[in-house]
Amino acid sequence: MGTAFKKKRIRILYLEDNEHDQVLVREMLASEGVDCEMECVRNRNDYENALVERKFDIIISDYSLPSFDGLNALAVARRVAPKTPFIFFSGTIGEELAVESLKNGAVDYVLKQRPGRLIPAIRSALRNAAERLRLERAERALKESEERFRIVARASNDVIWDWDIRTGKLWLSDNFRMAFGHPPSAVSTLAQWQNLIHPDDRDRVVSSLANLVVSHGSVWWSEYRICRADGSQAHVFDRASIVHDSDQKPARVVGVLIDVTERK
Numbered sequence: 628m629g630t631a632f633k634k635k636r637i638r639i640l641y642l643e644d645n646e647h648d649q650v651l652v653r654e655m656l657a658s659e660g661v662d663c664e665m666e667c668v669r670n671r672n673d674y675e676n677a678l679v680e681r682k683f684d685i686i687i688s689d690y691s692l693p694s695f696d697g698l699n700a701l702a703v704a705r706r707v708a709p710k711t712p713f714i715f716f717s718g719t720i721g722e723e724l725a726v727e728s729l730k731n732g733a734v735d736y737v738l739k740q741r742p743g744r745l746i747p748a749i750r751s752a753l754r755n756a757a758e759r760l761r762l763e764r765a766e767r768a769l770k771e772s773e774e775r776f777r778i779v780a781r782a783s784n785d786v787i788w789d790w791d792i793r794t795g796k797l798w799l800s801d802n803f804r805m806a807f808g809h810p811p812s813a814v815s816t817l818a819q820w821q822n823l824i825h826p827d828d829r830d831r832v833v834s835s836l837a838n839l840v841v842s843h844g845s846v847w848w849s850e851y852r853i854c855r856a857d858g859s860q861a862h863v864f865d866r867a868s869i870v871h872d873s874d875q876k877p878a879r880v881v882g883v884l885i886d887v888t889e890r891k
Contacts (some may be wrong), residue, residue, distance in 0.1 A: 637663040637753065639676055642688040642700055643716075651742065652687065652716070659746050670719040671703075678707040687745075690717035690724070698728065705732045707793040710759075712752035716745055761824055786884040788867075790817055792840060792877055805884050808856025825852035825860060832865075840877050845869050847880070850887075861890045 639656075644647050649667045664745045666681070671694070677683075686704050690697035697715055701795055704713050715728055718739035725736045734755070735748040765778055786807075789802040799811040807823075814820050824832055828851035839847040849868040855861055867882025 635662075637661060637685065638681070638683045638751075639663050639665040640674075640683040640686045641665055641667045642669075642686070642692070643667060644689070644692055648689070648716075648739065652745065654747055655742060661746070661749075671699075672861070674700060675703055675707070678704065682754075683708065683711055685749060686711055686713045687716050687749075687820075688713065688751075690715055690720040698724075698731065701728060701731055701733055702851050710756070712756050714748055714752060716742075738850050740749075784886070788820075788882050788884060790880045790882075792879060803884075806854060806884075807861060825854065828852055836867075836880070839869065843869075843875075843877060847882070861886050862890075 641649065641652060643652075653665060656665065658707055666683075668677055670692070674695075678686075678759050686708070688697055688700045692700075697717065697720070701713055701715075701746070704711060709732075712734045713732060715733055715736035716739060717736070720728070720736055720738070728736060734752045737744045737748050759810060762820060784802065784806070786803045788803075789798040790796075791798075795816050795818075797815055799814055801811060803811045803814070809823070814823065821829060821833055832849050832851045835849055836847060838844075846866070846868055848864070850862070850864050852860045853863050864885045865882055866885075867880050869877050870879040870881055872878040
């Protein structure tokens with residue numbers, strides 16, 4: 628039994644005009660121990676009203692109905708409840724219609740001649756829907772975090788940088804140009820950043836950062852000189868922290884570069 632069934636009561640909307648099939652589906656769900664509330668509707672009007680007025684975790688629909696067909700039912704669901712999984716449970720749907728239904732947004736189709744597939748199909752659809760929701764929330768949280776990050780970077784004179792250890796890509800906040808004259812796009816790799824470090828400081832700074840990564844350290848800092856675009860030298864204080872992945876391996880280094888030239 629899937630864990631999605633055990634966490635909460637599942638709300639199912641079932642579009643079916645055959646009372647025998649309604650009973651069959653109820654019995655199959657009960658036999659699997661599915662804690663659910665199934666609302667059965669027989670026609671387009673009741674179906675559309677149910678979708679508009681209530682929220683469901685999954686929709687099951689026959690394909691052939693009096694004055695209403697499955698593809699129209701699917702179209703209504705995509706318009707009113709686009710994130711709700713839709714499964715066809717029908718004895719009349721052919722291969723071409725089945726493929727068309729999947730292209731139009733159905734997540735699965737089950738033939739009534741093989742009713743044993745329905746519960747696994749429901750389980751899979753709910754699991755996939757939960758995963759999509761989790762990913763959407765994670766993406767939304769990431770976007771909010773990135774926006775806060777950009778606001779902080781714009782509000783500060785300090786340069787924020789982010790080095791992806793795996794790809795070697797380096798991101799610099801927009802104020803890097805204001806501080807040192809170089810456009811951030813011209814310093815998009817660690818090697819390009821290293822070339823801006825004063826030759827007398829370069830080996831010391833690069834080796835200390837490399838040692839941090841190799842030793843799985845957590846915090847790094849260094850003082851050195853960096854070459855401005857006009858040829859002058861800026862004294863900077865650079866501090867950073869290691870960001871580890873789920874396996875506790877170093878994945879990124881995120882730091883703040885502070886121009887301390889006037890203090891020298």
